[in-house]
Amino acid sequence: METALTRLVGVRYPIVQTGMGWVAGPRLVSAAANAGALGILASATMTVDQLRAAVREVRSRTEAPFGVNLRADAGDAAERARLIIDEGVRVASFALAPSRELIARLKDAGVVVIPSIGARRHAEKVAAWGADAVIVQGGEGGGHTGEVATTVLLPQVVDAVDIPVVAAGGFHDGRGLVAALAYGAAGIAMGTRFLLTSDSTVPDAVKAEYLKAGVRDVTVTTAVDGLPHRMLRSDLVASLERAGRTRALARAVRHAARFRRLSGLSWSGMVRDGLAMKHGKELSWSQVLLAANTPMLLKASMVEGRTDLGVMASGQVAGVIEDLPSCAELVGRVMAEARAVLVRLNAPDAPPPPG
Numbered sequence: 001m002e003t004a005l006t007r008l009v010g011v012r013y014p015i016v017q018t019g020m021g022w023v024a025g026p027r028l029v030s031a032a033a034n035a036g037a038l039g040i041l042a043s044a045t046m047t048v049d050q051l052r053a054a055v056r057e058v059r060s061r062t063e064a065p066f067g068v069n070l071r072a073d074a075g076d077a078a079e080r081a082r083l084i085i086d087e088g089v090r091v092a093s094f095a096l097a098p099s100r101e102l103i104a105r106l107k108d109a110g111v112v113v114i115p116s117i118g119a120r121r122h123a124e125k126v127a128a129w130g131a132d133a134v135i136v137q138g139g140e141g142g143g144h145t146g147e148v149a150t151t152v153l154l155p156q157v158v159d160a161v162d163i164p165v166v167a168a169g170g171f172h173d174g175r176g177l178v179a180a181l182a183y184g185a186a187g188i189a190m191g192t193r194f195l196l197t198s199d200s201t202v203p204d205a206v207k208a209e210y211l212k213a214g215v216r217d218v219t220v221t222t223a224v225d226g227l228p229h230r231m232l233r234s235d236l237v238a239s240l241e242r243a244g245r246t247r248a249l250a251r252a253v254r255h256a257a258r259f260r261r262l263s264g265l266s267w268s269g270m271v272r273d274g275l276a277m278k279h280g281k282e283l284s285w286s287q288v289l290l291a292a293n294t295p296m297l298l299k300a301s302m303v304e305g306r307t308d309l310g311v312m313a314s315g316q317v318a319g320v321i322e323d324l325p326s327c328a329e330l331v332g333r334v335m336a337e338a339r340a341v342l343v344r345l346n347a348p349d350a351p352p353p354p355g
Protein backbone atom coordinates (compact mmCIF):
# COMPACT_ATOMS: atom_id res chain seq x y z
CA MET A 1 0.00 0.00 0.00
CA GLU A 2 1.74 3.13 -1.23
CA THR A 3 0.92 6.55 0.24
CA ALA A 4 2.63 9.94 0.51
CA LEU A 5 4.18 8.66 3.78
CA THR A 6 5.68 5.47 2.36
CA ARG A 7 7.10 7.48 -0.55
CA LEU A 8 8.48 10.21 1.73
CA VAL A 9 10.38 7.96 4.14
CA GLY A 10 10.80 4.78 2.12
CA VAL A 11 8.94 2.32 4.35
CA ARG A 12 6.80 -0.57 3.09
CA TYR A 13 3.61 0.25 5.00
CA PRO A 14 1.93 3.53 6.04
CA ILE A 15 2.37 2.75 9.74
CA VAL A 16 4.52 4.57 12.31
CA GLN A 17 5.67 3.24 15.69
CA THR A 18 5.97 6.47 17.68
CA GLY A 19 8.76 7.63 19.99
CA MET A 20 7.83 6.75 23.59
CA GLY A 21 10.17 7.61 26.48
CA TRP A 22 11.86 4.48 27.99
CA VAL A 23 9.73 2.29 25.67
CA ALA A 24 10.84 2.95 22.08
CA GLY A 25 14.41 1.61 22.37
CA PRO A 26 16.53 -0.23 19.80
CA ARG A 27 14.71 -3.56 20.16
CA LEU A 28 11.19 -2.20 19.52
CA VAL A 29 12.33 0.22 16.83
CA SER A 30 14.29 -2.38 14.84
CA ALA A 31 11.41 -4.89 15.14
CA ALA A 32 8.95 -2.28 13.85
CA ALA A 33 11.33 -1.30 11.04
CA ASN A 34 11.90 -4.91 10.02
CA ALA A 35 8.12 -5.38 9.97
CA GLY A 36 7.86 -2.61 7.36
CA ALA A 37 6.70 0.25 9.61
CA LEU A 38 8.59 3.44 10.46
CA GLY A 39 10.16 2.83 13.88
CA ILE A 40 11.06 5.91 15.92
CA LEU A 41 13.59 5.90 18.79
CA ALA A 42 12.64 8.01 21.83
CA SER A 43 15.64 10.12 22.77
CA ALA A 44 14.37 12.53 25.46
CA THR A 45 15.16 9.95 28.14
CA MET A 46 18.66 9.18 26.76
CA THR A 47 21.95 11.05 27.06
CA VAL A 48 23.55 12.04 23.76
CA ASP A 49 26.03 9.15 24.06
CA GLN A 50 23.23 6.68 24.79
CA LEU A 51 21.37 7.99 21.76
CA ARG A 52 24.39 7.47 19.52
CA ALA A 53 24.78 3.89 20.82
CA ALA A 54 21.04 3.25 20.35
CA VAL A 55 21.09 4.55 16.76
CA ARG A 56 24.03 2.27 15.96
CA GLU A 57 22.30 -0.69 17.58
CA VAL A 58 19.17 -0.15 15.48
CA ARG A 59 21.34 0.13 12.40
CA SER A 60 23.03 -3.19 13.25
CA ARG A 61 19.60 -4.88 13.49
CA THR A 62 17.91 -3.48 10.40
CA GLU A 63 18.61 -1.95 7.03
CA ALA A 64 15.18 -0.29 6.95
CA PRO A 65 14.79 3.47 7.53
CA PHE A 66 13.96 4.66 11.04
CA GLY A 67 13.64 7.88 13.00
CA VAL A 68 14.64 9.62 16.24
CA ASN A 69 12.19 11.56 18.42
CA LEU A 70 13.55 14.54 20.33
CA ARG A 71 12.31 17.47 22.33
CA ALA A 72 12.64 20.61 20.27
CA ASP A 73 12.94 22.68 23.46
CA ALA A 74 15.82 20.66 24.96
CA GLY A 75 18.97 22.68 25.55
CA ASP A 76 21.01 20.16 23.56
CA ALA A 77 18.52 19.82 20.65
CA ALA A 78 21.14 21.20 18.22
CA GLU A 79 23.67 18.58 19.34
CA ARG A 80 21.09 15.82 18.92
CA ALA A 81 20.18 17.14 15.47
CA ARG A 82 23.86 17.01 14.51
CA LEU A 83 24.01 13.39 15.69
CA ILE A 84 20.96 12.55 13.55
CA ILE A 85 22.66 14.10 10.53
CA ASP A 86 26.09 12.54 11.18
CA GLU A 87 24.62 9.07 11.74
CA GLY A 88 22.47 9.30 8.60
CA VAL A 89 19.13 8.81 10.43
CA ARG A 90 16.24 9.10 7.94
CA VAL A 91 13.61 10.89 10.06
CA ALA A 92 13.65 13.50 12.84
CA SER A 93 10.42 13.44 14.87
CA PHE A 94 9.66 16.19 17.38
CA ALA A 95 7.53 16.15 20.53
CA LEU A 96 6.99 19.92 20.17
CA ALA A 97 7.24 22.26 17.22
CA PRO A 98 10.90 22.69 16.21
CA SER A 99 12.23 26.10 15.19
CA ARG A 100 12.40 27.17 11.56
CA GLU A 101 16.23 27.09 11.76
CA LEU A 102 16.35 23.55 13.12
CA ILE A 103 13.97 22.32 10.41
CA ALA A 104 16.10 23.98 7.73
CA ARG A 105 19.35 22.48 9.07
CA LEU A 106 17.94 18.97 9.12
CA LYS A 107 16.31 19.28 5.71
CA ASP A 108 19.46 20.69 4.13
CA ALA A 109 21.23 17.55 5.33
CA GLY A 110 18.55 15.32 3.76
CA VAL A 111 16.74 14.37 6.98
CA VAL A 112 12.92 14.10 6.77
CA VAL A 113 11.33 16.29 9.47
CA ILE A 114 8.04 15.12 11.01
CA PRO A 115 6.87 17.06 14.12
CA SER A 116 4.02 15.74 16.27
CA ILE A 117 1.30 18.31 16.88
CA GLY A 118 -2.00 18.42 18.74
CA ALA A 119 -3.63 21.53 17.27
CA ARG A 120 -4.32 22.89 13.78
CA ARG A 121 -2.41 26.14 14.29
CA HIS A 122 0.74 24.20 15.21
CA ALA A 123 0.41 22.13 12.02
CA GLU A 124 0.04 25.30 9.96
CA LYS A 125 3.11 26.82 11.64
CA VAL A 126 5.47 23.87 11.09
CA ALA A 127 4.18 23.37 7.54
CA ALA A 128 4.98 27.01 6.76
CA TRP A 129 8.45 26.47 8.24
CA GLY A 130 9.15 23.58 5.87
CA ALA A 131 8.27 20.41 7.84
CA ASP A 132 7.95 17.45 5.46
CA ALA A 133 4.92 15.91 7.21
CA VAL A 134 3.11 16.08 10.56
CA ILE A 135 1.88 13.49 13.02
CA VAL A 136 -1.45 14.73 14.38
CA GLN A 137 -2.34 13.37 17.81
CA GLY A 138 -5.97 13.51 18.89
CA GLY A 139 -6.98 13.69 22.55
CA GLU A 140 -7.46 9.93 22.95
CA GLY A 141 -3.72 9.41 22.39
CA GLY A 142 -1.32 8.39 25.15
CA GLY A 143 1.16 10.62 26.99
CA HIS A 144 0.86 14.42 26.84
CA THR A 145 -2.27 15.08 24.88
CA GLY A 146 -4.80 17.69 23.80
CA GLU A 147 -8.57 17.96 24.13
CA VAL A 148 -9.71 17.55 20.53
CA ALA A 149 -10.58 14.00 19.42
CA THR A 150 -8.78 12.45 16.44
CA THR A 151 -12.01 12.30 14.41
CA VAL A 152 -12.35 16.10 14.66
CA LEU A 153 -8.69 17.18 14.63
CA LEU A 154 -7.52 14.98 11.76
CA PRO A 155 -9.83 16.29 8.99
CA GLN A 156 -9.30 19.82 10.32
CA VAL A 157 -5.51 19.49 9.87
CA VAL A 158 -5.79 17.64 6.54
CA ASP A 159 -7.81 20.59 5.23
CA ALA A 160 -5.37 23.14 6.63
CA VAL A 161 -1.98 21.95 5.31
CA ASP A 162 -0.55 20.67 2.03
CA ILE A 163 2.00 18.25 3.50
CA PRO A 164 1.30 14.58 4.35
CA VAL A 165 -0.59 14.15 7.62
CA VAL A 166 -0.16 11.02 9.74
CA ALA A 167 -3.02 10.26 12.12
CA ALA A 168 -2.32 9.34 15.77
CA GLY A 169 -4.43 8.76 18.84
CA GLY A 170 -6.63 5.69 19.20
CA PHE A 171 -5.41 3.50 16.33
CA HIS A 172 -4.83 -0.23 16.69
CA ASP A 173 -6.19 -2.07 13.64
CA GLY A 174 -6.75 -2.12 9.89
CA ARG A 175 -10.18 -0.49 10.09
CA GLY A 176 -8.53 2.49 11.74
CA LEU A 177 -5.91 2.66 9.00
CA VAL A 178 -8.56 2.75 6.26
CA ALA A 179 -10.61 5.30 8.22
CA ALA A 180 -7.53 7.54 8.57
CA LEU A 181 -6.83 7.25 4.84
CA ALA A 182 -10.49 8.12 4.18
CA TYR A 183 -10.03 11.31 6.21
CA GLY A 184 -7.13 12.19 3.93
CA ALA A 185 -4.25 11.01 6.12
CA ALA A 186 -1.16 9.37 4.62
CA GLY A 187 -0.94 6.72 7.35
CA ILE A 188 -1.34 6.03 11.05
CA ALA A 189 1.03 6.37 14.00
CA MET A 190 0.53 4.12 17.04
CA GLY A 191 2.09 4.32 20.49
CA THR A 192 0.12 2.20 22.95
CA ARG A 193 -0.43 -0.60 20.40
CA PHE A 194 3.35 -0.96 19.83
CA LEU A 195 4.04 -0.74 23.58
CA LEU A 196 1.80 -3.80 23.85
CA THR A 197 3.84 -6.11 21.62
CA SER A 198 6.14 -8.96 22.52
CA ASP A 199 9.04 -6.93 21.06
CA SER A 200 8.58 -4.08 23.55
CA THR A 201 10.89 -4.30 26.59
CA VAL A 202 8.23 -3.03 29.02
CA PRO A 203 8.09 -5.50 31.96
CA ASP A 204 5.37 -8.17 31.78
CA ALA A 205 3.69 -7.01 35.01
CA VAL A 206 3.23 -3.56 33.48
CA LYS A 207 1.93 -4.92 30.18
CA ALA A 208 -0.56 -6.98 32.23
CA GLU A 209 -1.96 -3.75 33.77
CA TYR A 210 -2.57 -2.33 30.29
CA LEU A 211 -4.20 -5.53 29.04
CA LYS A 212 -6.48 -5.60 32.09
CA ALA A 213 -7.61 -1.99 31.58
CA GLY A 214 -10.99 -1.08 30.09
CA VAL A 215 -11.53 2.17 28.20
CA ARG A 216 -12.70 3.93 31.37
CA ASP A 217 -9.52 2.95 33.19
CA VAL A 218 -7.56 5.47 31.11
CA THR A 219 -7.64 9.03 32.40
CA VAL A 220 -6.15 12.47 31.80
CA THR A 221 -4.45 14.16 34.73
CA THR A 222 -2.35 17.27 35.28
CA ALA A 223 -1.10 15.99 38.65
CA VAL A 224 2.15 14.54 37.31
CA ASP A 225 3.71 17.55 35.63
CA GLY A 226 1.07 20.23 35.35
CA LEU A 227 0.22 19.38 31.73
CA PRO A 228 -2.67 17.16 30.55
CA HIS A 229 -1.22 13.67 30.46
CA ARG A 230 -3.15 10.53 29.46
CA MET A 231 -2.36 7.43 31.50
CA LEU A 232 -3.80 4.38 33.24
CA ARG A 233 -5.70 5.16 36.45
CA SER A 234 -3.77 3.84 39.43
CA ASP A 235 -3.40 4.35 43.18
CA LEU A 236 -0.36 6.49 42.43
CA VAL A 237 -2.35 8.82 40.15
CA ALA A 238 -5.07 9.09 42.82
CA SER A 239 -2.49 9.94 45.49
CA LEU A 240 -0.76 12.51 43.25
CA GLU A 241 -4.14 14.13 42.66
CA ARG A 242 -4.80 14.21 46.43
CA ALA A 243 -1.34 15.46 47.38
CA GLY A 244 -1.06 19.18 48.08
CA ARG A 245 1.10 21.53 46.08
CA THR A 246 3.94 21.53 48.66
CA ARG A 247 4.31 17.75 48.71
CA ALA A 248 4.15 17.63 44.93
CA LEU A 249 6.92 20.21 44.67
CA ALA A 250 9.13 18.48 47.23
CA ARG A 251 8.81 15.27 45.22
CA ALA A 252 9.52 17.14 42.00
CA VAL A 253 12.76 18.55 43.43
CA ARG A 254 13.91 15.02 44.37
CA HIS A 255 13.03 13.74 40.91
CA ALA A 256 14.74 16.68 39.23
CA ALA A 257 17.95 15.79 41.10
CA ARG A 258 17.72 12.13 40.09
CA PHE A 259 16.87 12.97 36.48
CA ARG A 260 19.83 15.36 36.34
CA ARG A 261 22.19 12.54 37.34
CA LEU A 262 20.61 10.10 34.89
CA SER A 263 20.43 12.41 31.92
CA GLY A 264 23.95 13.74 32.36
CA LEU A 265 22.61 17.33 32.34
CA SER A 266 24.22 20.04 34.46
CA TRP A 267 21.99 22.12 36.75
CA SER A 268 22.58 25.09 34.45
CA GLY A 269 21.55 22.90 31.50
CA MET A 270 18.37 21.96 33.34
CA VAL A 271 17.60 25.60 34.09
CA ARG A 272 18.18 26.41 30.41
CA ASP A 273 15.76 23.63 29.43
CA GLY A 274 13.29 24.95 31.98
CA LEU A 275 13.53 28.45 30.54
CA ALA A 276 13.02 27.05 27.04
CA MET A 277 9.96 25.15 28.27
CA LYS A 278 8.53 28.28 29.87
CA HIS A 279 9.15 30.35 26.77
CA GLY A 280 5.90 31.18 25.01
CA LYS A 281 3.82 29.04 27.40
CA GLU A 282 1.79 29.84 30.45
CA LEU A 283 3.93 27.64 32.70
CA SER A 284 4.87 28.57 36.23
CA TRP A 285 8.32 27.67 37.59
CA SER A 286 6.69 25.03 39.77
CA GLN A 287 5.22 23.42 36.62
CA VAL A 288 8.62 23.49 34.97
CA LEU A 289 10.10 21.79 38.02
CA LEU A 290 7.30 19.23 38.04
CA ALA A 291 8.21 18.34 34.44
CA ALA A 292 11.17 16.38 35.81
CA ASN A 293 8.57 14.09 37.39
CA THR A 294 7.47 12.66 34.07
CA PRO A 295 10.66 10.88 32.99
CA MET A 296 11.34 9.52 36.48
CA LEU A 297 7.81 8.26 37.10
CA LEU A 298 7.66 6.77 33.60
CA LYS A 299 10.98 5.00 34.15
CA ALA A 300 9.75 3.43 37.40
CA SER A 301 7.06 1.56 35.47
CA MET A 302 8.45 1.14 31.95
CA VAL A 303 11.94 0.02 33.04
CA GLU A 304 11.73 -1.05 36.67
CA GLY A 305 8.29 -2.66 36.47
CA ARG A 306 6.96 -0.75 39.51
CA THR A 307 3.23 -0.54 38.77
CA ASP A 308 2.80 0.92 42.28
CA LEU A 309 5.39 3.71 41.92
CA GLY A 310 5.34 4.48 38.21
CA VAL A 311 3.17 6.33 35.76
CA MET A 312 1.76 4.21 32.93
CA ALA A 313 1.19 6.63 30.05
CA SER A 314 -1.45 5.16 27.78
CA GLY A 315 -3.91 5.91 25.02
CA GLN A 316 -7.61 5.16 25.55
CA VAL A 317 -7.07 2.39 23.04
CA ALA A 318 -5.47 0.25 25.80
CA GLY A 319 -9.07 -0.52 26.76
CA VAL A 320 -9.64 -2.51 23.55
CA ILE A 321 -6.22 -4.18 23.24
CA GLU A 322 -6.09 -7.73 24.53
CA ASP A 323 -2.95 -9.40 23.19
CA LEU A 324 0.81 -9.03 22.74
CA PRO A 325 1.65 -9.84 19.10
CA SER A 326 5.15 -9.36 17.72
CA CYS A 327 5.63 -6.24 15.59
CA ALA A 328 5.70 -8.44 12.47
CA GLU A 329 2.39 -10.08 13.45
CA LEU A 330 0.83 -6.73 14.32
CA VAL A 331 1.84 -4.95 11.12
CA GLY A 332 0.86 -8.01 9.02
CA ARG A 333 -2.52 -8.14 10.73
CA VAL A 334 -3.24 -4.40 10.35
CA MET A 335 -2.37 -4.53 6.65
CA ALA A 336 -4.46 -7.69 6.04
CA GLU A 337 -7.46 -6.12 7.84
CA ALA A 338 -7.04 -2.90 5.87
CA ARG A 339 -7.00 -4.78 2.56
CA ALA A 340 -10.09 -6.79 3.57
CA VAL A 341 -11.94 -3.59 4.49
CA LEU A 342 -11.02 -2.00 1.17
CA VAL A 343 -12.22 -5.08 -0.74
CA ARG A 344 -15.50 -5.05 1.19
CA LEU A 345 -16.00 -1.33 0.51
CA ASN A 346 -15.34 -1.89 -3.21
CA ALA A 347 -17.45 -5.04 -3.56
CA PRO A 348 -20.39 -4.55 -5.95
CA ASP A 349 -22.68 -6.53 -3.63
CA ALA A 350 -21.67 -4.60 -0.53
CA PRO A 351 -24.72 -3.27 1.30
CA PRO A 352 -25.50 0.36 0.37
CA PRO A 353 -24.44 2.98 2.89
CA PRO A 354 -27.18 3.76 5.42
CA GLY A 355 -29.51 6.70 4.81
Ligand SMILES: Cc1cc2nc3c(=O)[nH]c(=O)nc-3n(C[C@H](O)[C@H](O)[C@H](O)COP(=O)(O)O)c2cc1C
Nearest residue numbers: 018020021095141142143169170190191192313315
Ligand atom coordinates in the same frame (compact mmCIF):
# COMPACT_ATOMS: atom_id res chain seq x y z
C1 LIG B 1 4.31 5.32 27.37
C2 LIG B 1 4.25 6.47 26.40
C3 LIG B 1 5.34 7.34 26.30
C4 LIG B 1 5.32 8.40 25.38
N1 LIG B 1 6.44 9.19 25.27
C5 LIG B 1 6.50 10.13 24.26
C6 LIG B 1 7.71 10.86 24.00
O1 LIG B 1 8.73 10.66 24.69
N2 LIG B 1 7.71 11.75 22.96
C7 LIG B 1 6.59 11.95 22.17
O2 LIG B 1 6.65 12.76 21.22
N3 LIG B 1 5.43 11.28 22.40
C8 LIG B 1 5.38 10.37 23.42
N4 LIG B 1 4.21 9.65 23.62
C9 LIG B 1 3.07 9.83 22.68
C10 LIG B 1 3.19 8.80 21.54
O3 LIG B 1 4.38 9.02 20.81
C11 LIG B 1 2.00 8.80 20.55
O4 LIG B 1 1.85 10.08 19.96
C12 LIG B 1 0.71 8.37 21.21
O5 LIG B 1 0.94 7.22 22.00
C13 LIG B 1 -0.35 8.05 20.13
O6 LIG B 1 -1.56 7.65 20.70
P1 LIG B 1 -1.97 6.09 20.96
O7 LIG B 1 -1.29 5.72 22.25
O8 LIG B 1 -3.46 6.12 21.06
O9 LIG B 1 -1.46 5.27 19.81
C14 LIG B 1 4.18 8.61 24.56
C15 LIG B 1 3.08 7.73 24.68
C16 LIG B 1 3.10 6.68 25.57
C17 LIG B 1 1.90 5.74 25.64
